[in-house]
Amino acid sequence: MYNYTDFDRAFLKARVVQFDDQVERRIGGALTEDEFRPLRLMNGLYQLLHAYMLRVAIPYGTLNSRQMHKLADIADRWDKGYGHFTTRQNIQYHWPKLRDVPKILAALAEVDMHAVQTSGPCIRAITADHLAGAAVDELADPRPTAELLRQWSSDHNEFAFLPRKFKIAVTGSETDRAVIRAHDIGIQLVQGPEGEAGYKILVGGGLGRTPMIAKVMRDFLPRADLLPYVEAILQVYNQIGRRDNKYKARIKITVHELGIEAFREQVEARFILQRRHFDGSDQTVLARIEQDFTAPEFLDLPTGAFKAARREDPAFRLFADTNLSAHKHDGYAIVSVSLKKHGATPGDASSAQMRALAEIAKAYAHDELRVSHEQNIVLPHVPLAYLPRVYAALRAADLATANIGLISDMIACPGMDYCDLATARSIPLAQQIARRFDALKLEHEIGHLKIKISGCVNACGHHHVGHIGILGLEKSGIESYQITLGGEAGAEAGIGRRVGPGFSAEAILPAIETLIKTYLALRLDPDETFHLAFQRLGMAPFRAALYPDAPRTPLIKRVPELNRQYRDQSAQSLLTRALKDPQLGRTALVSSFGAESVVLLHLVATIAPDTPVLFVDTGLLFPETLKYQKMLAGRFGLSDLRILKPDRARLFEQDPENSLHQLDTDTCCALRKIGPLQEGLKGFDAWITGRKRYQGGQRQALEFFENEGDLRIKINPLAHWSRGDMLAYIAKHDLPRHPLVQRGYPSIGCAPCTTAVAAGEPARAGRWRNLEKTECGIHFPPKDRKTGESAGL
């Protein structure tokens, strides 16, 4: 940890005296409110809805037990006994009295802490990867760089009155836990071509009402050039950043409007001038800072107690499997302590909890704690040997919730309950979501999922980069919540897209539940997280689930999309998902109970035996077919079998003697088969067929999904199966065959129009033998049939 120097302490002391004096001058009238406001903000003091709020800096989220104890003492003495850890790795006290603030600042200074630049139009408290110094994938600890930047930016003469606030984040890993791509400047520690230390510099990221992903300024900047380069960026921004409109004043807009190339050109020109003024003293300071961040002396302790506890105590196992991350030193773990107990306010900790954390850190974790931007507390260095004791102590403090990275581990801004900018509540919604999924006991099954909630467009809850983002707005006095999907905060950072119209306060929780259930129904396996599933599937299934009554896109457009989503899936996988897919709606299986029908019937029966199964009894079927149908329906437990028959009046009119097939097979098929099926399919959005590519003809190009005009979707789960696959499946599950198969009927239709097939003939050669007809017309209209050489149902 960084050890304060005499200079640092003198700086802080002077700062407290200065703020005291500023308060006096404000009260005396020497400073107007407009003049005082930025001074107050630069000392972390906000005026909020109900009271003042003091935001205390925890630089790059690192603190020791002594500091955590002090935060607890402040909460007890000058606040209501708790504090709120924020997405900026800071802590906020929401109820201090103005006259107590200088006392709080003095108390903080006793433990080398402050509230400097946690607000105001200046360079804000620097953030860094909360797993710094412990993560396995780390190139180097980002905190010395963050500390150098903290010192450089503290009370910077030139940058105290920027166009707008300015946020810098630093990471030492490729896995971007510091979300550098959503910062005004993002810095990643990298190696140059010769292995030399340096930085990748990003600029112009940010969320708020115009979310943008940062752009690369420099792929590699030598280490010694950091401060002059960052100073050059700030100097250009300070001069050309917009001040006419506060919504366009962040550097992301400057970069966006000017273009990254033109912006870079200006910065590089300024950088050349700046560099002359850095004589290496900053590098001397950095070297000294780095000494403070050497790793603790890791212990080598036996891990038996950990393994035993994990084996024997299911609650401990759940905690260990959910809240631990790999540590770079063997025999150690990184413990994330959730401040998101189901139903609690995300990020809040009581003074008792802060003290418990301080004691645990001191006793078991090398006296180090972190605040993560996800509003949790991290114990970065815990020997596995101590974990059972750490867990017991956390439990005693009500801090052992096993939900890190899960649905209830949400980021939520304070929202309308605290903030006067907010247009909707966010904390109560977070609480509802957490309670709901806890009650459903689905949290661990859902797995990794980041929900982020903002109560207004300023996006303090980072909703743009949530896998599910929720933005609370106010529309004519009523809260309305917009959902965005597909956001991501890491190295592959992306801005989520709006899924559709907003939801009322009552409808938002059911909407989230619908999204989750859609995900669970469609994911390929538990390793496919919500975000990965979204990347594969896109917006369509989620949109269809959330807005079932919205006008649908034409089938001709939806079908290629479905074929993309389901590409490469097995028949079983496809059926399992398609039967629950909101894009498909009400789905029936249509079966002839013919020679090969048993495969699809068995597949559907094992997945969802209550699927409606439509069977057309033409009145001319083989008696063996009728018998076989009854037998299979019973054996497979098909609970919604619908037998469709030709219309009696039309039958009497057109084919009273059952001889129409001798005169006109097409008319007969239309009367006895196609008509009844079309009638039976009314009310269905999709139907499943057993057609396969190997059957040849038009079927060679068969896809999983086809559209019947804009009427219905046809699903062909067996499209890619070979005859061998069919036989292997039948053998594997020991399925009963149609009795006529043994007697030389590889394809079975109505009795009068089906004959046995000789050896060497195609399977469907026995259908309408001696006629041009090859398809009954259910799948291909009669006019097309000449192109279908040997295809059919």
Add this chain to the structure above:
Amino acid sequence: MSVVIDDNGFCADHWTHGFCRVDDLPARESTGPLAVDIDNDFDVSALRERFGGIALIRVAFPTATDGRGYSQARHLRMLGYRGRLRAAGHLIADQYVLARQSGFDEVEISDSLAARQPEAQWRNCASRARHSYQTLLRT
């Protein structure tokens, strides 16, 4: 009238030769030392060729919350300007140190502002200059 403040406190304006707008500068080629007024969105690198003939540059601070002038001063100094630099307009006592560290020599404020923020407050704020991280890290 206005008050000029430097490290010795409030003083009368020592410059008595008047100011010219930066737009008028080309016309004033051959006369003696000049004092130039610039707005805070002016690109100071445009003055580079004229530094030798300029004795004083006065940068306008329209409001105390508009910090562009600090970067202009720094930029001027980095470009090699050695003449006097003055921040003029709405600055408060707390900003004297910022102005000085950015390269300004002095600050000019209105009489009414000087009445509201008397000399003692400026002196008091100026005395805090020694705790600057920036001077530890660079020249």
